[in-house]
Amino acid sequence: MNALLNVRPRSFVSRTLVVALLAGVSLSAVAETRVEDPWVRATVAGQPSSGAFMRITADTDSTLLSVSSPVAKDVQIHEMSMTNDVMRMGPVDAVPLPAGKTVALDPEGYHVMLMGLNGQIEEGDQVPLTLTVKNAKGETEVVNVSAPARAAMAPMDMAHDPGMTH
Template sequence: MTPLLRNTARAALIALLAAAGASASAQTRVDDAWVRTSVPGQPSSGAFMRLTADTDSKLLSVSSPAATNVQIHEMNMTNDVMRMGPVDSVALPAGKTVSLDPDGYHVMLMGLVGQIKEGDQVPLTLTIEDAKGARETLTVKAPARAAMDTMNMNHDHGASH
């Protein structure tokens, strides 16, 4: 094989691998990710976003260097009582956008390592699994912004819920 042919073949292989990696990372789209700002000493905050998966999948976990403990939570109303607690995963039906927002599923950043200030870019790493068991890891930088609602993200997160 001539050096030119060898280099062409190598370039084609690199392009093929890059395309395969790009298609794997394009399975789930994250839109409008943001993290709620905090005040000094505040122990927790919330992260919100919209997720759209190409195939039936589920959000398994989220991690961030901004907190010592990150959990996916669900808020719901049961017998006129608002309840919130961790969930094992969030279903992401193929082609349907699922919102993680203050009134339903959301990400809790607990044990904040510092104050989250307006304009900070908070790294979030999402682990998603499709119906065949293949895992995808997405990293997003979510801008910090003040809450537009009055939900109290400073509530207790003991093992009781």
């Protein structure tokens, strides 16, 4: 037991690196997608949908393929855009994530729509979200996030119905 207590942190780290390298693991080659400041808009009773927002940064050129959550029957990635002073919103197949560049999913651009909610999302609830990201090499990464529900400061158009066209 004393031998374990006398191990210097530096030698432990060195040994760990040697073991990892001998095992064929490249510690720097692991691509990673980071999600920052995830949140979901709280709802009122009976509201059928909500939005989820976050900032995503991928280490390598990647694509956000999908988002899922057990709180909704249907989860889609949408984009809001302005064309000739007309706001349009609708689903997109994917969101490009250029290497090292933070991509915001916010109410004014790309965002996640949680449709067919299983119940009310109350302020302070933690909403689980699962993001599927694919990098340029074709490798898929699954990122699990817990997004707190926040009260809406301004009303958001929640008239998203799976049967509605945009």
